[in-house]
Amino acid sequence: MESWRAEASRGQAKGDRQERTDEGDRLRTQDSGLSKLPMSSNSRILLELTSDPALLCVVRAAVATAAEKFGLDEAPAGQLKLAVDEALSNVIKHGYKGRTDQLIWVTLSPIGNGQRLGIEVVIEDRAEQVDLTRIKGRPLEELRPGGLGVHIIRQAVDVAEYEKRADGPGLRLTLKKFTEKKE
Amino acid sequence: MPNPPTSAINSESLSDGALIRLQGDIDFSRSPGLRGELMGLLKKPVPRMVVDLASVGYMDSSGVAVLVEALQTQRARKHKLILCAMQPKVKGIFEISRLNQLFTIVADMDAAMKA
Numbered sequence A: 001m002e003s004w005r006a007e008a009s010r011g012q013a014k015g016d017r018q019e020r021t022d023e024g025d026r027l028r029t030q031d032s033g034l035s036k037l038p039m040s041s042n043s044r045i046l047l048e049l050t051s052d053p054a055l056l057c058v059v060r061a062a063v064a065t066a067a068e069k070f071g072l073d074e075a076p077a078g079q080l081k082l083a084v085d086e087a088l089s090n091v092i093k094h095g096y097k098g099r100t101d102q103l104i105w106v107t108l109s110p111i112g113n114g115q116r117l118g119i120e121v122v123i124e125d126r127a128e129q130v131d132l133t134r135i136k137g138r139p140l141e142e143l144r145p146g147g148l149g150v151h152i153i154r155q156a157v158d159v160a161e162y163e164k165r166a167d168g169p170g171l172r173l174t175l176k177k178f179t180e181k182k183e
Numbered sequence B: 001m002p003n004p005p006t007s008a009i010n011s012e013s014l015s016d017g018a019l020i021r022l023q024g025d026i027d028f029s030r031s032p033g034l035r036g037e038l039m040g041l042l043k044k045p046v047p048r049m050v051v052d053l054a055s056v057g058y059m060d061s062s063g064v065a066v067l068v069e070a071l072q073t074q075r076a077r078k079h080k081l082i083l084c085a086m087q088p089k090v091k092g093i094f095e096i097s098r099l100n101q102l103f104t105i106v107a108d109m110d111a112a113m114k115a
Helices: A005-030 A054-069 A075-093 A149-156 B031-039 B061-076 B087-095 B109-114
Strands: A045-050 A102-112 A117-125 A159-164 A171-178 B009-014 B016-024 B050-059 B080-084 B102-107
Touching: A045 A054, A054 A075, A054 A117, A075 A102, A075 A117, A075 B061, A075 B087, A117 B061, A149 B087, A159 B102, B016 B031, B016 B061, B031 B061, B031 B080, B050 B061, B050 B087, B050 B109, B061 B080, B061 B087, B061 B102, B080 B109
Parallel strands: B016 B050, B050 B080, B080 B102
Antiparallel strands: A045 A102, A102 A117, A117 A171, A159 A171, B009 B016
16 A cells, blocks of 8 residues: 555544544444444445446445445435445546546545444545635536536535645545434 | 446337436446437437436436436427436435426326326
8 A cells, every 4th residue: 555545544543533432332332223233443444446437336335335334324325325426426537537547545434423323434536636615516506417516425425525635646535424313 | 236238228209209218327437328328319309208217226416417418408499308207316316406396307107298
């Protein structure tokens, strides 16, 4: 694994390990129907794929399965799957300009926010830098094809944060999706 | 669900247009092909185009964009584009993007023929 990638993982671990360890463990041992999940709060899935649109279905399947495993119901898992698909499509189309031989990394981790279980998805690429202020959805009242991806991502997940990678080209997108609140 | 490598659509004639049946997941890997086929069909006038989505289990914004382009073409000609038998999972993306307010979306073929 290249050094920048290792740094990214370490940075993420420093920021979120406590959240995952404490809240995730506590929530998963509550009587919420989720305590049967046979996994530790340090569970993590790392996917490395080339920027080939034909692989999107593979990532969608992995996200859906992981989301279910990490405690999400079908509906929020489906929304997360859509957000990840849109984000990867944007990387391929806009970041890598349609090239199919570039690398993308997707990391899936269980998280907890004090009340609810959730899943964090981090998507990283090495495409050329873009102006983060230009990553925004278009007005929805316009009837024209395209430009919906960013809007859909923000609507589909609870957290969507873009940041430039500090030590090289490319973007890091962090998505978080939590279980629905129980009444 | 893995995508079939074959055409995303099959079509048949209606008395006043065409019925288009889409199948499989419509994502960024298939939407360019779908666009080519659908816009190819619209090179000639189709007063009523019914798109049957019963066999589509997933669609992303690139698939939606193809349907938006087809709707634009039909509207410019004062022709109809009707989406029918949309699965709830697919309907979600139309609702998120508020396009459910712009498309004619009906439950089945009977309703599509009356729309």
